[in-house]
Amino acid sequence: MGFNINNYTEVKDRLIAFNEEYPNATIETELLQINNIVDSPSGEMCNEYVIKAKVIPNPIQEPEVYFTGLAAERDNTGFVNKTSALENGETSAVGRALAFAGFGGDFAIASKEEVINAQTAQKKSNVTIAMTKELDELVKEMEKEGSLDAKSTARYSLRREEGYFDTKAKWTTTKNSLELSRKRWLKENKEAKVDKRKTKVSK
DSSP, rough: OOOGGSOOHHHHHHHHHHHOOTTTTTEEEEEEEEEEEEOOOTTTEEEEEEEEEEEEEEEETTOOOOOOEEEEEESSSTTTHHHHHHHHHHHHHHHHHHHHSSSSSOSSSSSSSHHHHHHHHHHHHOOOOHHHHHHHHHHHHHHTTTOOOHHHHHHHHHHHHHHHOOOOHHHHHHHHHHHHHHHHHHHHHHHHHHHHHHHHHHH
């Protein structure tokens, strides 16, 4: 069966069903952590918000019976998350807690909003065909001029075949490393030519 976003229920629909069955229920949310981290797929610095939600169907009669959900959102994934990552994380956490309580989780625990956010993050980190072509051309140019040896070229080709460059972070790191190596080689090559000319003049 193929992927279908419509199979995932929205948090608001889970809330409606939950409140209809448990009108006196309570929902508590708590911000557990704010982490300033490097987003591994994109290589960008960002803030990650970790939120916990707790739903209690019968807080008076059965306060010991409750369901929890955790979620994390980063403020570098998508337009909305740039200003509302915390709010999105809270929504996702509540949605997961409600799913564990038996509301809207028949197909999956993740809510529709959570899946959409995950898809947005994935698109942001994906390496495009144009980016791959750019890296291939750089390697070819360096190999032709001699700034990249055969061993390094073979290692790049192997990584390329294995799908190593699957995130922008890996792509960017490799590109920067190659360009730095090329710049160093060009400088050394230029200095060597200058020294050679000086030697000829002195003779």
